[in-house]
Amino acid sequence: MTARELMLEAVAKLKEAGIDKPWFEAQLLLGWVLGKDQAAVLTHDEIALSDQQAQLFRQGVEERRKRKPFAFITGIKPFLHWDFCVNEDVLIPRPETEILVELAVQELNKGFPGQSVLVADIGAGSGAIGLSMLMLLPAARLYAVDCSILALKVAQKNAEKFGLVERAIFLPGDLLAPLEQLRGQFACIVANLPYVAAREYADLQPEISGYEPREALVSGADGLCHYRRLLRQAADYLLPGGLLFVEIGSTQAQEVQRLFRSGGFAAPQVEKDLAGLARIVWGTKTETAI
Numbered sequence: 001m002t003a004r005e006l007m008l009e010a011v012a013k014l015k016e017a018g019i020d021k022p023w024f025e026a027q028l029l030l031g032w033v034l035g036k037d038q039a040a041v042l043t044h045d046e047i048a049l050s051d052q053q054a055q056l057f058r059q060g061v062e063e064r065r066k067r068k069p070f071a072f073i074t075g076i077k078p079f080l081h082w083d084f085c086v087n088e089d090v091l092i093p094r095p096e097t098e099i100l101v102e103l104a105v106q107e108l109n110k111g112f113p114g115q116s117v118l119v120a121d122i123g124a125g126s127g128a129i130g131l132s133m134l135m136l137l138p139a140a141r142l143y144a145v146d147c148s149i150l151a152l153k154v155a156q157k158n159a160e161k162f163g164l165v166e167r168a169i170f171l172p173g174d175l176l177a178p179l180e181q182l183r184g185q186f187a188c189i190v191a192n193l194p195y196v197a198a199r200e201y202a203d204l205q206p207e208i209s210g211y212e213p214r215e216a217l218v219s220g221a222d223g224l225c226h227y228r229r230l231l232r233q234a235a236d237y238l239l240p241g242g243l244l245f246v247e248i249g250s251t252q253a254q255e256v257q258r259l260f261r262s263g264g265f266a267a268p269q270v271e272k273d274l275a276g277l278a279r280i281v282w283g284t285k286t287e288t289a290i
Contacts, residue, residue, distance in 0.1 A: 001054055003047045010061045017065040029060045032074050067206040079128045085157050086126050089150035091216045093128035096273040100280050101129055104245045105136045108188050111241055117187035127155030129190050134164050142168040145178050175230055176237055186237050192247040193226040194219035235264030238285045245282040253278035
């Protein structure tokens with residue numbers, strides 16, 4: 001069958017399943033199968049697919065009909081300049097999280113220019129945040145912590161993929177607990193912890209609630225249980241002038257800023273995402289913080 005014939009077949013099935021933008025989704029799947037970008041797919045729709053390619057494409061369409069995310073079908077998610085390996089043991093890295101990485105790197109370069117710094121990625125998941133920072137900060141070293149052993153295996157796979165194994169240590173455990181012996185030594189802590197309120201979980205898109213790990217999404221009644229615990233102790237693990245960056249839900253900025261101030265960060269700041277929504281709260285350790 002030709003690419004166009006398969007596309008028409010796929011679009012009908014995806015539309016029937018209620019998938020938004022079925023043509024776009026079908027193009028993504030076909031591009032993945034053919035190893036081509038969307039422009040090439042559009043301009044070469046007369047190409048004939050092998051039986052194996054057609055089978056793989058149809059399999060992908062069936063998985064997408066069941067609302068399986070494209071990233072979990074392909075096992076790859078682009079993030080900043082790199083393609084990270086992902087599976088259902090981790091959250092899929094989001095575009096807004098790229099803002100956290102870029103901001104953290106920018107502020108580290110200001111506060112600790114050219115220095116060999118320690119960075120902690122708490123709730124590391126796939127490692128997209130911490131490993132991207134290593135690739136942008138050649139002198140940095142990373143401690144990546146996650147309560148999920150399976151998630152850490154994904155992060156380790158990505159470290160191997162990008163040649164970062166010698167600069168990254170992966171530790172299972174709860175928040176900062178595995179780093180007890182390194183109190184006061186980190187220039188930066190980054191965290192994209194669960195921040196969905198329990199009552200909101202049922203309203204999430206099926207691509208999220210049906211495939212991504214619940215424990216990486218939900219944090220108590222108001223979505224802030226993890227951040228309350230983190231902010232009680234984060235300053236203790238930072239150097240003087242150390243930095244903390246966290247990703248939040250769009251309605252949580254005011255409360256998270258309050259947690260920052262009570263945790264030893266006198267002037268927390270908020271960074272908005274491309275949609276104009278509050279997405280990152282960050283601050284510098286106050287000199288008087290213990």
